[in-house]
Amino acid sequence: MKNPLKKMLGTLAGVAMLGMSAQALAEPLKIGYSDWPGWVAWEVAIEKQWFKEAGVDVQFEWFDYVASMDAFAAGQLDAVAMTNGDALVTGATGARNVMILINDYSNGNDMVVAAPGIDSVKDLKGKKVGVEIGFVGHLLLLNALQENGMSEADVELVNVPTNETPQVLASGDVDAIVAWQPNSGMALQMVPGATAVYSSADEPGLIYDVLAVSPSSLAANRDEWIKVARVWYRVVDYINDPKTRDDAVRIMASRVGLEPAEYETFIEGTKILTLDEARGFFEKTDGFDSLYGSSKLSDEFNVANEVYKDPQPIDDYIDATITDAL
Amino acid sequence: MSEAWFAVRKELNPRRRTVLAVLSFLIPLLVWALVSYLPFLWHPKVEVIEPGDVSYFREGMQVDRDVFERELEAMRTEGLTPPEGRRTNPIYLPAPHEVATALYTAFTTPPERRNEQWLHESLADSIQVIFWGFFLSSLIGVPLGILAGTYDVVSRLNEPFIEFFRYLPAPAFGALAVAILGIHDAPKIAIIFIGTFFQQVLVISNTTRKLDPALLEAAMTLGAKNVALLFKVVLPGIITDVYRDMRILLGWAWTYLIVAEMIGTSSGITWFITQQARYKNFDNVYAAIIIIGIIGLTTDLILAWLGRRIFPWQRHGARA
Numbered sequence: 001m002k003n004p005l006k007k008m009l010g011t012l013a014g015v016a017m018l019g020m021s022a023q024a025l026a027e028p029l030k031i032g033y034s035d036w037p038g039w040v041a042w043e044v045a046i047e048k049q050w051f052k053e054a055g056v057d058v059q060f061e062w063f064d065y066v067a068s069m070d071a072f073a074a075g076q077l078d079a080v081a082m083t084n085g086d087a088l089v090t091g092a093t094g095a096r097n098v099m100i101l102i103n104d105y106s107n108g109n110d111m112v113v114a115a116p117g118i119d120s121v122k123d124l125k126g127k128k129v130g131v132e133i134g135f136v137g138h139l140l141l142l143n144a145l146q147e148n149g150m151s152e153a154d155v156e157l158v159n160v161p162t163n164e165t166p167q168v169l170a171s172g173d174v175d176a177i178v179a180w181q182p183n184s185g186m187a188l189q190m191v192p193g194a195t196a197v198y199s200s201a202d203e204p205g206l207i208y209d210v211l212a213v214s215p216s217s218l219a220a221n222r223d224e225w226i227k228v229a230r231v232w233y234r235v236v237d238y239i240n241d242p243k244t245r246d247d248a249v250r251i252m253a254s255r256v257g258l259e260p261a262e263y264e265t266f267i268e269g270t271k272i273l274t275l276d277e278a279r280g281f282f283e284k285t286d287g288f289d290s291l292y293g294s295s296k297l298s299d300e301f302n303v304a305n306e307v308y309k310d311p312q313p314i315d316d317y318i319d320a321t322i323t324d325a326l
Numbered sequence: 327m328s329e330a331w332f333a334v335r336k337e338l339n340p341r342r343r344t345v346l347a348v349l350s351f352l353i354p355l356l357v358w359a360l361v362s363y364l365p366f367l368w369h370p371k372v373e374v375i376e377p378g379d380v381s382y383f384r385e386g387m388q389v390d391r392d393v394f395e396r397e398l399e400a401m402r403t404e405g406l407t408p409p410e411g412r413r414t415n416p417i418y419l420p421a422p423h424e425v426a427t428a429l430y431t432a433f434t435t436p437p438e439r440r441n442e443q444w445l446h447e448s449l450a451d452s453i454q455v456i457f458w459g460f461f462l463s464s465l466i467g468v469p470l471g472i473l474a475g476t477y478d479v480v481s482r483l484n485e486p487f488i489e490f491f492r493y494l495p496a497p498a499f500g501a502l503a504v505a506i507l508g509i510h511d512a513p514k515i516a517i518i519f520i521g522t523f524f525q526q527v528l529v530i531s532n533t534t535r536k537l538d539p540a541l542l543e544a545a546m547t548l549g550a551k552n553v554a555l556l557f558k559v560v561l562p563g564i565i566t567d568v569y570r571d572m573r574i575l576l577g578w579a580w581t582y583l584i585v586a587e588m589i590g591t592s593s594g595i596t597w598f599i600t601q602q603a604r605y606k607n608f609d610n611v612y613a614a615i616i617i618i619g620i621i622g623l624t625t626d627l628i629l630a631w632l633g634r635r636i637f638p639w640q641r642h643g644a645r646a
Contacts, residue, residue: 032509035604047439061509061591064600071590074505163604186606190417192389193382254438257601 028057029217029224032068032080035256036180037263037270038104038209039081043255044235044248056227062255065162066135072097078217079225083136084208084291085298091317092308097212100322101229102278102291105208108201109269110140111184113169114176116193121148124197127175130160130168134307136207137162137178142301143206144198152305166190181266182256204271205288206297208281218319226325233275233326239267240274275326282320291318355422362421369413378409388417420609428609429616432598445598449617452583452594455511459518459586460579467526468568474527475534476560485528492524497585509590517589521582522575529571537563566633566640573629580622 033039042060045051051058063071065082072080073095082090083106084099091097118124121144131137138157145151160168165177166186176197177187188194200207211232218225239248246260253263273281286293295314303311329339338346361368372394377383380397389397394411401408415421420428432445443451474481496517503513537560545559587596595614602610634640 035601043439046441049440062597063509063591064588067588067590067592070501071504071509074501076504076509076590163600166606182605186604189387190606192387192393251439254442256605257607258605 028059029078029221029228030059030061030076031211031228032061032063032071032077034063034065034068034081035182036065036081036209037109037252037267038272040252040255041103041235041239041248041272042081042232044238044251045231047251048238050231050234051228054227054231056224056231058228066132069095072212072214075214077214078221079211079213082210082212084210084295085136085139085302087210087212087317088295088299088302088312088314089134089307090212092302092310092312096215097317098215098218098319099210099212099291099295099317100218100225100319101211101232102273102281102323103209103211103232104270104272105205105281106180106200107204107269107271108199109181109184109266110136110178110200110207111180111188111196112141112144112176112178112198113165113184113187113191113194114197115169115172115174115191116195118175118197119195121145121198122150124176125150125154126156128156128158128173129176129178130158130165130174131178132162133157133159135162137180138305138307139298139301140198140200140206141178142305143203147203169194181269182258185266199269201269203288205281205290205294208291208294209270210291222322226322229322230326236272236274239272275323278323282318282323359422362415362419365413369415371414371416372411373414374409374411376410379406380409383409388414417606418608420612424609425612425616428607429613432610432613448594448598449621451511452587452596453621455514455586455594456518456576456579456583458511459515459582460522460576462515463519463523463526463579464572467523468530468572471527471530472534472560472564472568475531475537475564476556481531485531488524488527492528494520496521496582497588500585500589504590511593513589514586514593517586518579518582521586522579525578526571526575529575530568533567533571534560534564536567566637569633569637573626573633576625576629577622580618583618 031042033042046060061068061071061077068077068080069082069086069090071077072082073090073093075095080090080097081103087097087099112121112124112129114124118127124145129141131141141155142152145154158168158174160174160177162179162183165179165183167190168174169177169187170190179187184196184199188196211228213225235248238244249260249264249267252267253260256263281289281291283290284292286296288294288297292314295317299312299314302308331338331342337343370391371388372391374383374385374387374389374394377385377387379401383389383397389411391413394409398408435445437444470480470484474484499517499520500513503516507513507516541559541563542555545555550558583594584596584599587594588600592600595618599611599614602608602614
């Protein structure tokens with residue numbers, strides 16, 4: 001009776017030790033990413049093993065978007081792909097981070113999709129809107145309302161996880177939803193006659209998609225992060241070069257389980273930035289055409305709408321020097 | 327074979343039992359096939375084949391039947407090109423043959439990228455998570471349950487707390503598990519553990535208490551003491567029932583798999599299901615759900631068969 005039990009416990013302890021030692025030995029930079037074209041693009045570098053060529057040890061972990069920010073907040077990741085607005089939300093609620101790289105800005109992929117019969121943002125007055133409260137979709141909605149002389153009080157918000165918004169709109173329980181691709185496109189497809197009454201193309205620069213790194217990892221591995229950024233621009237070149245674009249799209253499409261032709265439309269609503277373009281957005285100006293300006297406006301929105309209480313020190317959240325070093 | 331089909335508390339003969347078992351699968355399948363292949367039964371949607379002059383119709387779009395009829399009427403009266411369409415079921419109810427095809431292609435599609443997995447590899451991941459969660463739970467839960475069912479002191483010391491804890495929904499520990507255990511398999515295993523363990527202790531202790539007291543009295547009359555009672559009477563007395571409990575509990579562990587795999591990195595069969603659902607490939611979603619069902623049922627049948635081999639004295643039929 002005793003021996004098999006001992007053996008089992010031994011094996012168990014062994015497994016546990018193995019897990020721990022594996023963690024202690026190699027410490028790659030852990031990066032969380034999720035289903036957004038500007039981040040799925042990292043897949044090209046992973047598939048081509050460009051990180052290895054660049055001599056940087058990284059480990060990409062695929063998540064649902066909110067789960068990826070949770071994992072980052074729990075200290076399980078060195079960096080996470082998120083929007084600049086969500087970087088502030090994540091930072092304000094405890095997980096400080098520094099944006100070192102701008103992947104893209106949303107150029108139409110984020111939308112307010114309204115049921116048939118609602119043709120403009122103004123028509124949303126008094127209606128129910130399904131949105132993931134406190135995150136990027138919420139910000140887009142508030143911006144849309146403000147531009148039309150309305151505020152959050154003019155609509156009724158229903159908290160819906162972004163990836164369930166198409167079904168929720170189709171169910172008829174809400175009159176509009178806020179989502180990004182692929183969910184926004186699916187909502188348009190599932191509800192005939194539905195239209196995008198507002199999208200990020202109406203306010204380019206409202207939503208930047210970035211790589212946000214924990215301050216401690218950035219301080220300890222600065223050179224490694226520069227290498228990561230260098231690999232990113234290799235990816236951007238690969239996507240932009242007409243000769244290799246098809247291959248890039250194929251890799252990205254397979255990450256999310258779509259046909260390349262279908263995925264191409266999602267990339268269109270995402271303005272993936274070249275190094276020169278990105279440098280321009282790292283300039284410190286006030287409007288939406290700067291990461292600083294956009295983040296400042298997001299911050300004001302977030303405070304005004306009580307997403308969090310205290311204004312965030314924007315300068316601490318952005319480190320342009322990594323991109324400048326390339 | 328002139329026995330009655332409906333006889334109170336009387337077992338049917340083996341042949342009839344087999345027929346009914348097969349029917350229990352065929353009937354739902356038949357209903358599904360009828361709803362899928364006979365357009366007049368349901369088919370509440372129309373798939374647009376040719377949009378005609380309707381501004382918002384697109385090829386391949388599904389619209390409600392009355393919307394389609396209305397637009398058709400409108401186009402006719404205005405003298406514009408009417409749309410063409412075919413009646414169909416909603417996108418979330420694919421036909422059996424579509425699901426069968428999806429089931430086949432899901433397994434035969436090779437991974438396209440270096441870090442992508444075959445479907446059977448994802449499944450192996452999921453099974454591993456279940457295995458470790460259930461194994462660790464049983465390692466503690468079974469002995470504790472038996473002790474609690476045997477000794478009142480163990481029962482009073484543990485069961486009130488366990489009764490409290492079992493009402494806490496396992497998924498609620500998701501974020502906590504990630505913070506403590508990381509993002510890979512460990513927090514998922516923890517969720518399965520939490521979902522299984524507390525029920526397990528209570529179920530096993532109850533089973534232990536159901537042991538015929540006459541057996542214990544007889545043994546004590548013959549001079550059996552504490553430890554001997556436990557190992558020579560209680561354990562052999564309940565072992566077949568505990569085995570049956572474990573089969574049921576394993577099924578419970580499976581029901582926690584999907585929530586467990588939502589936590590941390592996207593992995594296993596759940597990644598496949600949620601990703602396919604996000605892009606509305608419901609044929610793949612059904613295929614994956616069916617795979618889980620098949621794995622579960624097969625495991626249970628194997629365990630039942632094993633049980634009959636290990637415990638040949640078990641009353642035939644009554645417990646299987």
